[in-house]
Amino acid sequence: MTSTSSTLVLDPDSARQGYDRAETVRVAVLGVGMMGQDHARRLATLTAGAELVAVSDVDVARTDAVAKEFGVRAIHDPKAAITDPEVDALVIATPGFTHEELVLLALDAGKPVLCEKPLTTSAQTSRRIVEKEAELGRRLVQVGFMRRFDAGYQQLRALIASGEYGAPLFLHCAHRNATTPPNFNSEQLMLDSVVHEVDATRFLTGEEIVAIRVIAPRSSTQAPEGLRDPQFVIMETESGVLVDVEIFVNTTFGYEVRTELVAEKGQARIGQHEGIVTQSAAGWGGSIAKDFKERFGAAYDIEFQRWIDAVRDGSNVDGPGVWDGYAAAAVCEAGVRSLHTGERVEIDLGPRP
Amino acid sequence: MTSTSSTLVLDPDSARQGYDRAETVRVAVLGVGMMGQDHARRLATLTAGAELVAVSDVDVARTDAVAKEFGVRAIHDPKAAITDPEVDALVIATPGFTHEELVLLALDAGKPVLCEKPLTTSAQTSRRIVEKEAELGRRLVQVGFMRRFDAGYQQLRALIASGEYGAPLFLHCAHRNATTPPNFNSEQLMLDSVVHEVDATRFLTGEEIVAIRVIAPRSSTQAPEGLRDPQFVIMETESGVLVDVEIFVNTTFGYEVRTELVAEKGQARIGQHEGIVTQSAAGWGGSIAKDFKERFGAAYDIEFQRWIDAVRDGSNVDGPGVWDGYAAAAVCEAGVRSLHTGERVEIDLGPRP
Amino acid sequence: MTSTSSTLVLDPDSARQGYDRAETVRVAVLGVGMMGQDHARRLATLTAGAELVAVSDVDVARTDAVAKEFGVRAIHDPKAAITDPEVDALVIATPGFTHEELVLLALDAGKPVLCEKPLTTSAQTSRRIVEKEAELGRRLVQVGFMRRFDAGYQQLRALIASGEYGAPLFLHCAHRNATTPPNFNSEQLMLDSVVHEVDATRFLTGEEIVAIRVIAPRSSTQAPEGLRDPQFVIMETESGVLVDVEIFVNTTFGYEVRTELVAEKGQARIGQHEGIVTQSAAGWGGSIAKDFKERFGAAYDIEFQRWIDAVRDGSNVDGPGVWDGYAAAAVCEAGVRSLHTGERVEIDLGPRP
Amino acid sequence: MTSTSSTLVLDPDSARQGYDRAETVRVAVLGVGMMGQDHARRLATLTAGAELVAVSDVDVARTDAVAKEFGVRAIHDPKAAITDPEVDALVIATPGFTHEELVLLALDAGKPVLCEKPLTTSAQTSRRIVEKEAELGRRLVQVGFMRRFDAGYQQLRALIASGEYGAPLFLHCAHRNATTPPNFNSEQLMLDSVVHEVDATRFLTGEEIVAIRVIAPRSSTQAPEGLRDPQFVIMETESGVLVDVEIFVNTTFGYEVRTELVAEKGQARIGQHEGIVTQSAAGWGGSIAKDFKERFGAAYDIEFQRWIDAVRDGSNVDGPGVWDGYAAAAVCEAGVRSLHTGERVEIDLGPRP
Structure with missing residues (x-):
């Protein structure tokens, strides 16, 4: 049988060996419905080394309200958030049908992404992302299968x-x-x-x-x-x-x-x-x-902390990746x-x- | 949906209302392999109102040994045990392929039977027993689905x-x-x-x-x-x-x-x-x-006690019956x-x- | 430390080795309040080898009613029940203050007794029973500490x-x-x-x-x-x-x-x-x-079965005895x-x- | 009965209402034995809003080794760490007999302290701290009773x-x-x-x-x-x-x-x-x-996060305080x-x- 995943089982004691880290990771959350708001709060209050800097949603009023709540920028166009020079990494919590376009843009921008499941809404489009990331030669996308952190x-x-x-x-x-x-x-x-x-x-x-x-x-x-x-x-x-x-x-x-x-x-x-x-x-x-x-609250917390740790270390994202998202689709x-x-x-x- | 079983759920408090019972029920156990010996011991030592009077098995030496252990008669021909006038009721624990013949003989003799599962080894033969008992117009056969008593x-x-x-x-x-x-x-x-x-x-x-x-x-x-x-x-x-x-x-x-x-x-x-x-x-x-x-030891104990109670009361057997055995087959x-x-x-x- | 009890831990498989037993044990239940009625029912319907033959209580009407329910004799004087030649063994479930007299009479009569706790209402009177039984040189009294059978x-x-x-x-x-x-x-x-x-x-x-x-x-x-x-x-x-x-x-x-x-x-x-x-x-x-x-229903059932087994075998009672009753008092x-x-x-x- | 504690039961949803917070809290850990090292790691990697900036221990070699591991300053004199202008808050994990002096110095310096239990090694000395903090008129000391966060x-x-x-x-x-x-x-x-x-x-x-x-x-x-x-x-x-x-x-x-x-x-x-x-x-x-x-690993994590949250908000420390430490002593x-x-x-x- 073939190996199916690049995910390591993470040893909490050994995982954070390097403390000589980059500065705080500035994160924008795209999509601030129930799930996105939860992630925004997590990044703003609980994830060490993360700084929530912006939120973005097609619902302008909601974007503004959430931005105000957290004291961060409201960016009304998610695509602009992806390319914003003051955003280091992205959490995608928009509806599934938007994922393909947003993830591809993030890959173009060379920015790490934590994308809520599903990776995309079809195997075919997920496959496209698998191939795109493979061309880049480095892992940038983590898919939000939080149970792996339970x-x-x-x-x-x-x-x-x-x-x-x-x-x-x-x-x-x-x-x-x-x-x-x-x-x-x-x-x-x-x-x-x-x-x-x-x-x-x-x-x-x-x-x-x-x-x-x-x-x-x-x-x-x-x-x-x-x-x-x-x-x-x-x-x-x-x-x-x-x-x-x-x-x-x-x-x-x-x-x-x-x-x-x-x-x-x-x-x-x-x-x-x-x-x-x-x-x-x-x-x-x-x-x-x-x-x-x-x-699964604790699993989400760990998922986010591990993702930020990896981004901060400059290492590749090591949670479930695009192949996992494609296989699931x-x-x-x-x-x-x-x-x-x-x-x-x-x-x-x-x-x- | 149709009702599938005449088995009552037994209320232990209400079940034994009549204390004006017949004498002890004299039981013969047919087949004294592991299961039959266990049942013989149960009848000899634990089931109130039962008297183990005979054991029968095609293995003559085993029959004699078990009969001696319990101080009861050895009857080498199971068919003779069925018709024996000093036997009131029968437990059948012989191999499954013998059940059809033995149960039919017991029905002929009008004696209550507790038959270990399977009732018979095929749906067709079990069906025959269903019809035979129906002709008699009263329930005589209980099948050993002990879980119903758990x-x-x-x-x-x-x-x-x-x-x-x-x-x-x-x-x-x-x-x-x-x-x-x-x-x-x-x-x-x-x-x-x-x-x-x-x-x-x-x-x-x-x-x-x-x-x-x-x-x-x-x-x-x-x-x-x-x-x-x-x-x-x-x-x-x-x-x-x-x-x-x-x-x-x-x-x-x-x-x-x-x-x-x-x-x-x-x-x-x-x-x-x-x-x-x-x-x-x-x-x-x-x-x-x-x-x-x-x-399931306790379930077997209750199964036997309830069966003997019913036999003693002169009422019909009320545990799982021939239709249940046929449906299972x-x-x-x-x-x-x-x-x-x-x-x-x-x-x-x-x-x- | 001294050994405190003659109670054996009972191996259910080895316990009933002898099947060549005396006839059924005829039991009278003294005291048929809630507990005594429960024991009467147990003896009448569940305890193999026991026959409930009489009940006795100072409450005449209750005695008659319970006797009728179980189809057994009503004996209005408990002391008469103890000496009755058709009673082999006694269950005492009367109020505690009567136990001393009744147990002593049963010892005089040489009949096995299962006495509900307490053995008596004081250490001093329990001690008297310990000494009386010791003089007899054989164990006749079991005290109803049913947890030992759980x-x-x-x-x-x-x-x-x-x-x-x-x-x-x-x-x-x-x-x-x-x-x-x-x-x-x-x-x-x-x-x-x-x-x-x-x-x-x-x-x-x-x-x-x-x-x-x-x-x-x-x-x-x-x-x-x-x-x-x-x-x-x-x-x-x-x-x-x-x-x-x-x-x-x-x-x-x-x-x-x-x-x-x-x-x-x-x-x-x-x-x-x-x-x-x-x-x-x-x-x-x-x-x-x-x-x-x-x-503790199952423990009571086992307690009674083991007591009747011992009485039937002609062996000494082997459950908790008078010393245990005395020490508890x-x-x-x-x-x-x-x-x-x-x-x-x-x-x-x-x-x- | 009197109310004994100013500790609020913390509602995780309501607790972090203000996101407009001060900058990161710079923490020094005093005492880097097993417990202190564990806390240093927690602050360095897991507590959002905290920055481990220094460690201090009377064991100079150990101080230097731990400081190097985490890439922070080694301060060989714990008292110097307390007054260091680049240290905002202190974790005290030194042996208990040193706590009184160190906590009093921290109170003098007006800096928030998370002090491992015991607060001090006697009721009398703990009482002294209670009085000192009362004079200051604001809560600065939290005692490390982590179970309250379980x-x-x-x-x-x-x-x-x-x-x-x-x-x-x-x-x-x-x-x-x-x-x-x-x-x-x-x-x-x-x-x-x-x-x-x-x-x-x-x-x-x-x-x-x-x-x-x-x-x-x-x-x-x-x-x-x-x-x-x-x-x-x-x-x-x-x-x-x-x-x-x-x-x-x-x-x-x-x-x-x-x-x-x-x-x-x-x-x-x-x-x-x-x-x-x-x-x-x-x-x-x-x-x-x-x-x-x-x-209790998760309880420690929450304890530290809540402590840093409170310090960062400029609000008083709200975990178990000096009165709790005194009463326990x-x-x-x-x-x-x-x-x-x-x-x-x-x-x-x-x-x-």
């Missing part, structure tokens, strides 16, 4: 890599949201949610996914009319690991992401509920995360096809540049 | 039946054994192990299973050469509940049966590890059941076909007499 | 006895009830509840308790006026193990008994919540036992003294006959 | 404050270390370890501790000769909450800090094991934290007295300036 995923990957439990056989995954935004459609379960399981599978196993099948059981009456929710996704990796994913985005009450590894000589689970455990007339137990921010495209046909669909990524 | 399954069934969590959408199941006996073949994962998940699904949902598909991922190098282990089984019920089963019978270290319900407004899990939790240089945690006796046959073809196979049980 | 306590005792974790240093215990009956007083927390921790400590460590101190923190406003609830009890064993007990009998919502061992090289906990685990709008978790019947008396004085009180059991 | 403690404090479970009755605490450094003495269990439980109790309940008693059970043979380990500490708060602490610093294998609240209508536990859960031939379970850095002094006498010792803090 402690549980890191532990599980290390366990698999250790070989202690023999070869992996199954990954059983569940991805549950409380509710979906209006107009969420059946394809988005794959493109917005399962995309994370796709990347997690590649991260955990170090293998590409070669086939996918989507089965839609009865839909929940709690889901909006017409939405195929839940769905059940079955993926196969190069070596034959079977990955099943329950994707259910209208659980009505909580957010949950769990993965169970079944290997030849052992099993392991991540994503269990943690925190305070109570007993009262309501029984014993605890609370369930409300949303992805609660579940290709698998999800196949998944959407399977949702419509009910058939198993094979994935061929072609050669890696 | 506290966890009872709780989960009650939760589903309450409707509190809305309609069920998924059952995620895992069935793991430490190792398999010699000459265990790929079909037996379905016939000997998944058969329990088939019955459990029917018990929990109150629905028939209408389709099955078996996917065989890479086999574990820890499994015997040639055995397709693990397998992944996907079943669909009448209303569209999707049931996935990881069946893995060479985990190398332990026995585990777990089920997770995903319903519209809640989830629930049974089969978690229980018992003492330790902390030491080895980490924190506990031990894993070695085998089905450890995991039909689904497992379809599963074996799917294992060989890779295709989804539909199941048609025909009319229930 | 799987968790058995596992914890075995772990301590194995020496794997070195010497025990602490037992941290919690004993919680939902509510107390009317007129429950501050002493009863010790006499009715902590008495179980006293016996459990002796069972687990194999040591006598040499000192006790009771600290009463602020009382809960949920407890009845005037009741010192909760209390905090600190006991010391011969070798210096420190045992702390939170006793809290008006938690308002549930019943819970937990013990944590802290030993030199490891720790272990028993009494965690078990059973189905759910997720819903209420959070994740499970239900809490309502009362001791739910928590002596420690609890000291505890009541400490509750009143706030001082540490030492216990001297005197020589064991 | 998510679990924050959740438990919020639960108590909500009143949902009624008044608190007990806190059951356990504090376990794998091993102790050479020459660790019996008093240090109180001064170095239980001091955290003292502050945690005050933080959680919002009450002062009014009495303490230490009971030393048998010592572990795994502890160094002469060390009283473990110990059992019982504290009482103003309103009568009983706090028991198992302090055991030679468990041989791991680090663990747990707290259980028992309140009138509910209980709650924090400090359970979290992270990946595995199953293998070794059983099911997970790993135990090796040391306080693993257990007074309770621990009483605890040492109780260890020696076995008696309950009362604590009188005197008036708060």
Whole structure:
């Protein structure tokens, strides 16, 4: 099996060896919807070595309001932000369909980018970015697969890599949201949610996914009319690991992401509920995360810190890159096809540049 | 959806209302291999109202040894045991291929039978027994699906039946054994192990299973050469509940049966590890059941007590019956076909007499 | 340190070696309040080898009603039940102040007794029974410390006895009830509840308790006026193990008994919540036992089965005996003294006959 | 009961409202042993808005080595570091006996200080600092009680404050270390370890501790000769909450800090094991934290970020302050007295300036 990712598993102790760093990295955030605002706040208050200097959004009023809140520049044209000489690096949190153009411009400008998933909205356009970055000969783009920075995923990957439990056989995954935004459609379960399981599978196993099948059981009456929710996704990796994913985005009450590894000589689970455990007339137990921010907040924090560290060191970005974004897009495209046909669909990524 | 089972969920408090019972029930155990001996011991020492009076096995030496151990009669011909006037009821724990003949004889003799699964080795022969019992007009046969008497399954069934969590959408199941006996073949994962998940699904949902598909991922190098282990089984019920089963019978270290319900407004899990939790240089945690006796010992005890109670009361047997045995056989046959073809196979049980 | 108990840890596999047993044991239950009725039902329906033949209670109407329910004789004078030639063995579930007289009569009659705790209401009277039984030269009395038959306590005792974790240093215990009956007083927390921790400590460590101190923190406003609830009890064993007990009998919502061992090289906990685990709008978790019947029902079942097995075998009773009942009474008396004085009180059991 | 602390429970969402902040805070770390180096690394790489500019230690060689590693100035005289005009704020991680002098100098210099616990080595000297800061009329000193920034403690404090479970009755605490450094003495269990439980109790309940008693059970043979380990500490708060602490610093294998609240209508536990859960031939379970850095690493990170945020905002330091340090010193002094006498010792803090 081929190596699928240039992502290193990051040892927090060894990772920051050089302290003789460049100055603070000046960052502009493109797109300041919910996600972009969260990232702006992260950069402004929590990421060491980063300085939020500008925000940019097609919504002019929103741009101005957010800029004012953080005391930074409002740049109304995202393209201008990319080429601005006082911007060192970019976070892209605009809608997915804009990513291709913005990332290509950032590559032209030679500036590091942290691009929220998806890298682009199709395998074909993502492939174009893979080739463009390969021509440049250096890594500039990191894709926002934040789970790679979650402690549980890191532990599980290390366990698999250790070989202690023999070869992996199954990954059983569940991805549950409380509710979906209006107009969420059946394809988005794959493109917005399962995309994370796709990347997690590649991260955990170090293998590409070669086939996918989507089965839609009865839909929940709690889901909006017409939405195929839940769905059940079955993926196969190069070596034959079977990955099943329950994707259910209208659980009505909580957010949950769990993965169970079944290997030849052992099993392991991540994503269990943690925190305070109570007993009262309501029984014993605890609370369930409300949303992805609660579940993966720490992973985002680490993702940003590591990205800024890498940018500051002048080294290449070392998180998930354009190939990872391309592979995820290709698998999800196949998944959407399977949702419509009910058939198993094979994935061929072609050669890696 | 049709009701699939005459099994009542048993309320331990209300179940034994009549104390004005007949005398002790005299039981013969047919087949005294590992399972039959275990049942003989149970009847001899633990089941109130039962008296073990005879054992019978084609292995004459074994029959004599076990009879001597328990101080009961050795009857070398199982058919003679069935018609023996001093035997009131029968436990059948002989190999599956003998069940059809023995159960039919017991029906002829009008004696209550607790028959270990499978009821018979084919849907066709099980169907014959269904019809024969229907002609008699009273229930005499209980099939040994002991999980129905496990506290966890009872709780989960009650939760589903309450409707509190809305309609069920998924059952995620895992069935793991430490190792398999010699000459265990790929079909037996379905016939000997998944058969329990088939019955459990029917018990929990109150629905028939209408389709099955078996996917065989890479086999574990820890499994015997040639055995397709693990397998992944996907079943669909009448209303569209999707049931996935990881069946893995060479985990190398332990026995585990777990089920997770995903319903519209809640989830629930049974089969978690229980018992003492330790902390030491080895980490924190506990031990894993070695085998089905450890995991389901209490369920067998209750199964036997309830069966003897019913026999003693002169009431009909009220545990899982011949229709349950037939339905399980039909689904497992379809599963074996799917294992060989890779295709989804539909199941048609025909009319229930 | 001296050995404190003749109780064997019972290996369920080896325990019932002899099947050539006497006939069924005919049992009378003395006292048919809530506890006695529960035991009557157990003997009538669940305990193999037992036959409930009579019930007896000073409340004539209740005696008649319960006798009718179970189809057995009503004997209005408990003393007559003890000497009745058709009664082989006795369960005593009358109020504690009657135990001394009834147990002594049973010893006179040479009949096996399972006496609910307390053995008697004072150390002095319990001591008298110890001496009386010693004169008889055989064990006839078992005291109803059912926790010794709970799987968790058995596992914890075995772990301590194995020496794997070195010497025990602490037992941290919690004993919680939902509510107390009317007129429950501050002493009863010790006499009715902590008495179980006293016996459990002796069972687990194999040591006598040499000192006790009771600290009463602020009382809960949920407890009845005037009741010192909760209390905090600190006991010391011969070798210096420190045992702390939170006793809290008006938690308002549930019943819970937990013990944590802290030993030199490891720790272990028993009494965690078990059973189905759910997720819903209420959070994740499970239900809490309502009362001791739910928590220790299986332990009572095993206690009774083992007692009947021993009686039937003609062997001596092998559960907790009169010395255990006496030691518990002596420690609890000291505890009541400490509750009143706030001082540490030492216990001297005197020589064991 | 009086309010004991000026510490706010920090709402992570509301806390950083002002983004119009001063420049980066230039910090010197005094004392660069294990703890000081850890803090230097934290400031250099992880704390947004902080700039590590100097380190200082009486060990000249160590100072130079650490200064070189981080590319900052080595200042061989800690007092010079305090008054250095290019140092805005100070972290004190020198041995405890130096704290009084250094903190007083920092107060003279009017510079914010984050001082590792203990504030000073006696209640009397801590009291002096309380008075000195009170004279200044503004808060400059934060004491390094990092647990206040741990998510679990924050959740438990919020639960108590909500009143949902009624008044608190007990806190059951356990504090376990794998091993102790050479020459660790019996008093240090109180001064170095239980001091955290003292502050945690005050933080959680919002009450002062009014009495303490230490009971030393048998010592572990795994502890160094002469060390009283473990110990059992019982504290009482103003309103009568009983706090028991198992302090055991030679468990041989791991680090663990747990707290259980028992309140009138509910209980709650924090400090359970979290992270990946595995199953293998070794059983099911997970790993135990090796040391306080693993257990409280995130709490230290938050503590530092919040401290720098407050310093940068020009607002007063808002973490645990000198009164908290003084109260902890007074309770621990009483605890040492109780260890020696076995008696309950009362604590009188005197008036708060």
